[in-house]
Amino acid sequence: EADIYQTPRYLVIGTGKKITLECSQTMGHDKMYWYQQDPGMELHLIHYSYGVNSTEKGDLSSESTVSRIRTEHFPLTLESARPSHTSQYLCASSANRDSGANVLTFGAGSRLTVL
Amino acid sequence: AQKITQTQPGMFVQEKEAVTLDCTYDTSDQSYGLFWYKQPSSGEMIFLIYQGSYDEQNATEGRYSLNFQKARKSANLVISASQLGDSAMYFCAMRVKAGRRALTFGSGTRLQVQP
Numbered sequence: 673e674a675d676i677y678q679t680p681r682y683l684v685i686g687t688g689k690k691i692t693l694e695c696s697q698t699m700g701h702d703k704m705y706w707y708q709q710d711p712g713m714e715l716h717l718i719h720y721s722y723g724v725n726s727t728e729k730g731d732l733s734s735e736s737t738v739s740r741i742r743t744e745h746f747p748l749t750l751e752s753a754r755p756s757h758t759s760q761y762l763c764a765s766s767a768n769r770d771s772g773a774n775v776l777t778f779g780a781g782s783r784l785t786v787l
Numbered sequence: 788a789q790k791i792t793q794t795q796p797g798m799f800v801q802e803k804e805a806v807t808l809d810c811t812y813d814t815s816d817q818s819y820g821l822f823w824y825k826q827p828s829s830g831e832m833i834f835l836i837y838q839g840s841y842d843e844q845n846a847t848e849g850r851y852s853l854n855f856q857k858a859r860k861s862a863n864l865v866i867s868a869s870q871l872g873d874s875a876m877y878f879c880a881m882r883v884k885a886g887r888r889a890l891t892f893g894s895g896t897r898l899q900v901q902p
Contacts, residue, residue: 705889707892712876712895712897713894713895714878714892714893714894714895715878715890715892716892717889717890717891720889730889731891762832773837773839774882775822775837776822776832776834776890777834778831778832779831780829780830781830781831
């Protein structure tokens with residue numbers, strides 16, 4: 673049973689629309705992450721958060737923004753979707769202990785298609 | 788900067804045979820962790836196995852084992868007795884002790900198990 677939930681799983685939307693991809697976890701993890709992945713390709717970190725009100729950009733430049741107002745919730749927003757934003761977006765979280773062995777637990781992903 | 792290299796875009800293996808998926812890494816940090824994830828066609832990321840840089844024994848988890856050769860900076864995944872359900876993308880990833888604790892991923896290997 674998944675402890676990290678992403679909605680929607682699939683979204684097809686027109687250019688210029690505002691979208692929000694939701695991510696929630698029930699494990700009480702402080703650290704949360706957003707990765708972007710094109711089909712069959714590697715994952716690229718676009719945002720991460722150490723805790724409430726703490727967000728930073730990742731390695732891959734992204735026009736999306738994130739917020740972390742509650743520990744369990746880490747939504748990603750695109751103000752004006754473009755076809756170049758078509759991709760899969762994966763949310764993940766990891767436990768609070770300061771250990772290199774912390775496993776990232778992933779959600780099922782949100783597949784976004786912008787027409 | 789950290790880098791993960793997976794040089795096998797695709798691999799085929801016969802059912803019940805063993806297969807090795809290659810992974811090399813590059814980091815100047817002495818303390819780091821190496822991970823393998825499986826991604827089926829449904830898109831979720833499933834954690835398989837972890838190896839710490841100071842672990843003297845190779846990690847094993849059921850049919851999965853990690854062939855860790857620190858001097859060569861390689862962390863190959865060995866799957867024994869392949870099953871049809873093992874067909875998926877496999878990603879090697881690394882986390883270094885310093886920094887934000889996110890994972891850096893390789894480009895992945897697509898494994899197809901043939902009956």
